[in-house]
Amino acid sequence: MILEALAEDEPLRIAGQDFSSRLMVGTGKFGSHALMRDSLVASGAEIVTVALRRVDLARAGEGDVLDFVPPGMTLLPNTSGAVTAEEAHRLARLGRAATGSQLVKLEVTPDPRTLAPDPVETLRAAELLVSDGFTVLPYCPADPVLARRLEEAGCATVMPLGSWIGSNRGLRTRDALEVIIEAAGVPVVVDAGIGVPSDAAEAMEIGAAAVLVNTAIAVARDPVAMARAFALATVAGRLGYLAGRGAVGAPTMAEASSPLTGFLGAQPGSVAP
Numbered sequence: 156m157i158l159e160a161l162a163e164d165e166p167l168r169i170a171g172q173d174f175s176s177r178l179m180v181g182t183g184k185f186g187s188h189a190l191m192r193d194s195l196v197a198s199g200a201e202i203v204t205v206a207l208r209r210v211d212l213a214r215a216g217e218g219d220v221l222d223f224v225p226p227g228m229t230l231l232p233n234t235s236g237a238v239t240a241e242e243a244h245r246l247a248r249l250g251r252a253a254t255g256s257q258l259v260k261l262e263v264t265p266d267p268r269t270l271a272p273d274p275v276e277t278l279r280a281a282e283l284l285v286s287d288g289f290t291v292l293p294y295c296p297a298d299p300v301l302a303r304r305l306e307e308a309g310c311a312t313v314m315p316l317g318s319w320i321g322s323n324r325g326l327r328t329r330d331a332l333e334v335i336i337e338a339a340g341v342p343v344v345v346d347a348g349i350g351v352p353s354d355a356a357e358a359m360e361i362g363a364a365a366v367l368v369n370t371a372i373a374v375a376r377d378p379v380a381m382a383r384a385f386a387l388a389t390v391a392g393r394l395g396y397l398a399g400r401g402a403v404g405a406p407t408m409a410e411a412s413s414p415l416t417g418f419l420g421a422q423p424g425s426v427a428p
């Protein structure tokens with residue numbers, strides 16, 4: 156039944172490419188490359204992001220991180236570590252030369268404390284990369300104005316943060332995410348800070364097209380089991396969104412679940428206990 160419901164759902168479409176999984180995963184912080192590979196498989200994800208600065212082409216085929224990405228997964232190279240638009244562009248070009256992929260997850264994070272994405276440099280980098288033929292998926296602040304500007308610049312998605320990268324603090328930006336999702340004409344992928352499967356479900360319930368999770372899976376006691384849990388939560392949240400949430404009641408008033416009048420055998424005017 157669940158599979159039937161999912162089969163009726165439209166695929167996640169990014170720049171003309173269709174994906175059935177709405178969970179994207181990262182490759183950092185795993186205890187070993189083998190554990191990373193097993194977790195990626197367990198997640199059912201179809202898109203996996205890898206930091207270009209971690210890729211060692213000299214070791215290709217000899218135990219580099221890319222050798223442990225399961226075959227068939229779409230590689231989404233990211234510009235993690237870039238602090239200016241020019242640096243991000245340079246990294247992206249290196250990644251394209253190495254992988255042959257036009258896809259790039261744009262990250263420009265000059266603040267070492269928060270790894271907050273720089274809105275000005277991110278927009279500038281997006282413009283540079285789009286004009287250079289890249290398919291750009293930008294990690295960005297949860298800012299509705301910037302999200303619109305990135306979309307206008309030709310980005311294939313927007314990827315606003317839920318909370319700081321690696322913080323596992325969940326959707327601290329929920330109100331802004333809802334505004335971004337409502338207005339966006341491209342898929343909104345909630346990225347960063349998703350700490351537990353219920354955070355992924357929450358993002359999907361409010362209408363995110365997908366979520367990206369790294370730390371929460373990699374640092375779990377059992378990353379493979381956690382990857383499975385995130386896969387299920389992402390699907391549950393998506394189905395909840397498609398089902399349509401009921402009205403939210405007032406904070407100080409109940410709304411009885413069963414009717415208070417018209418019970419079998421009830422006298423007119425009587426109410427349920």
Ligand SMILES: CC(=O)[C@@H](O)[C@H](O)COP(=O)(O)O
Binds near residue numbers: 180204323370
């Ligand atoms: C791997 C990656 O792209 C991260 O920069 C991303 O933002 C994920 O964040 P978490 O590690 O908090 O899941």
